[in-house]
Amino acid sequence: MSSLSATIQDVFNEPGCGKNANKSEAERKKGCTKQLQPGGAAGGCAFDGAKIALQPLTDVAHLVHGPIACEGNSWDNRGAKSSGSNLWRTGFTTDINETDVVFGGEKRLFKSIREIIEKYDPPAVFVYQTCVPAMIGDDIDAVCKAAREKFNKPVIPINSPGFVGPKNLGNKLAGEALLQHVIGTEEPEYTTPYDLNIIGEYNLSGELWQVKPLLDELGIRIMACISGDGKYREVASSHRAKAAMMVCSKAMINVARKMEERYGIPFFEGSFYGIEDSSDSLREIARMLIERGAPEELMDRTEALIAREEAKAWAAIAKYKPRFKGKKVLLITGGVKSWSVVAALQEAGLELVGTSVKKSTKEDKERIKELMGQDAHMIEDMTPREMYKMLKDARADIMLSGGRSQFIALKASMPWLDINQERHHAYMGYVGMVKLVEEIDKALYNPVWAQIRKPAPWEKSGDNWQTRAMAQAEAEAAALAADPVKAEQVRRAKKICNCKSVELGVIEDAITANNLTTVEGVREATNASGGCGACAVRIEEVLAELASASHAIAAE
């Protein structure tokens, strides 16, 4: 386990991570071991994250070493697509039983690897460690090594038991496993000046294929996509690429940065969501490849292609603009999508009334502010009731989110569109943008809404649960408006730090009483941000607000 904790330390020490770079030395050492809240948490574990990140490698056998829950409850639940092998869709698990827990599961694991190689003969077997075998001390590194020697085939240990942390940590541990055991272990058949790695793209709903034809046309070869529609040998020889595009930096920044460090492959962070973002990314790819030796004329061809594709996409979208006039969108998603989709929707003429930033980094938030203006409505964390109120209050016409919150919109009879991993449509690149606009139009103008919003014949008009809920919410708001003392109480009672349960008022008092200016100072005084550290951004905002308020007073 010591090597695993060393790996985790290493991942946390990521200089490429904006969040980490803003932390003090001591804080960085502590890492972002986000203390999850019992009874108030949702989302996956590190094992989940590792498997999500690597499973789109299509020709690899993914073997989960653990009890049935880890694979049996979860296999075959993501919509990545493959252009070749379908082995990745096969669920392999050791399904360990009581006897294994008592006597150890290593023998069963070794036999499982043998069975897989005999029956399916994949180019590699990835072995995922889960909580129970980690607890009983199964050494998957040793078993993988033995199997590798015995069967003369790569058998890669992925050390990511669920209890070491959240999904995002698992993404990064998966990247570490690739860096340690896969990348650079084979040589490509040939190389070209146009070889590109794409990192952190999973080809969900086949999205990569919306962009690949453009790259093909420019003669740019995707040397390896890590990991969407990826193949083992491509990843193993990806260290010979000339440049890399980082699509989801939260998940795999460590891979991009270390490949730059070790193999001198420069990378940039880009997005293929939205027309302008797609164009920017294509330009950046061309620029980097030229810098690394591709001929200058690549840029001219890229510009020509961008001009053609943009014109086509704008023409396709133009006809929706009048239909979208005055329509408002509420966006509940996370990370890079919170700003890349914002840009996309604005291009289509939709008005954004809010976007969630729960999983966004500081940079993500800056970008949103840039796009939506300073008073961008950023939503940190919402209960279903608040989300519904938000839909109504902001008079949003449609909600775009992941599957988890869909029923809040649907049961409130509001149009909803899935933009997370379970979605059925691909939204990347120019064609994807047009598709997204089409889907929003379909959802907004579906005649079903008029029907289902009508009251039942036995319901008196206006006497349904929606109206009652809204009336209640409005009454509460009115009561607050009439009672400034109560309103101030409510404002101050807002939780800033969820881990340590610290309220806004406590933080404000501490800042004024002690003239605090830093997040660290606030933590010492109130214990806020002493847990996962995710609220550091919010505390900074409070600090800035109080500082500007005191400036204003001083100026008077």
Place this chain on the structure above:
Amino acid sequence: MATVTVSKKACSVNPLKMSQPIGGALAFMGLRGAMPLLHGSQGCTSFGLVLFTRHFKEAIPMQTTAMSEVATVLGGYENVEQAVLNIYNRAKPEIIGICSTGVTETKGDDVEGYIKLIREKHAAVANLPIVYVSTPDFKDAFQDGWEKTVTRIVETMVDAPKSPARRDPTKVNVLPGCHLTPGDLDELRTIIEDFGLEPTFLPDLAGSLDGHIPEDFTPTTIGGVGVEEISIMGQAGWTIAIGAQMRRAAEAMQQKTGAPFMLFERLCGLEANDALMAFLTEISGRPAPMKYRRQRGQLVDAMLDGHFHIGGRKLAVGAEPDLLNEVGGLLAEMGAQLLVAVTTTQSPVLERLPTEEVLIGDLEDLENLAKAKDCDLMVTHSHGRQAASRLKIPFFRMGIPMFDRLGGGHQLMVGYRGARDLIFNISNLLMADHEENHEPTPETWLEGFSSCHATAAH
């Protein structure tokens, strides 16, 4: 009589099985105002959450004690305590149901002890119903988790009646197995009520996961059987248990309250429903309503119409024991041969299946056996779709999870009407498959001729 064998493979490929704790959590979801809590790391809960959301297409209440590595080694008291308090403060549940997982069972957390301590320390939750079930992931399967949880609810929450005289003959307890859908429960409720009886379902997924629009946003379950209703179940005249898995729960009910029970191992098919009608007639003292006499006729007619298509089919079914018994039994009665039966866990019902061999295995086994025995109809949950498409045989989805089709929660199997619908749906699938893939061409006649010829030559 079928022999039961267990797969000897070290590696399970394409699991048919799901874990115990989420079976237990689903049982808790049939209680009103409930919050199921898995004592384990985050993934244990989130996998179940995603699975149920994809199946039911509903918001699913489920929480985690979010065990970290350190907490796992040191013991999870603080996590359970925090989880209970957090859930109590945020969700205001009427009951919290805790299931253990592989992680916490390997460590050996004494959760019953924890609960006692939490109640002593925090007055607010001193009287909040908290039920704990031990459900390690590395033992048994989904169905066992459900069974253990229902039994535990009966043992801990049903009050023993003060005197047998207070027993109310119009009240009936129903203990449904996890193979029944919310749609099945609604159908059963209607049938039982039509005999003038008043049923209480435990658990009642029809109240919570039938897709109705809730009156308000609640983070807990939106319907189901309430804590109060469960406590007075001992006053019922009878308990009806459905599926062999519910025997233990029914016995627990009888032992605690004296209420006698009747176990129906099957409720899909003509004979099975005749038995139900006879029983309801007997305990209610009322004749079967006209409606069911008509429905019986319709089922008989459906069997006649369907036997042309289902008769002679070589059937491969992968399902948990009781569902396997229901659907395998019905189709065997319609003349299909149950050539391949794969299941997840041991059950007395397996020996009684109309087949020679039952295998406790995975979907790879189902696929290989179906191929070897040249099966021409596969029935299992949605994960079987890849196998069926490789074998190029028609595929009928039954069981959890059913994530790639709508209406899994309303699929009907019980009652005369349920069996009729099932026969129609499967027959239509077979007819469509015939039209698409097996229409005769000049070549098929030639092939038939040459194969006849080849046989004759031998």
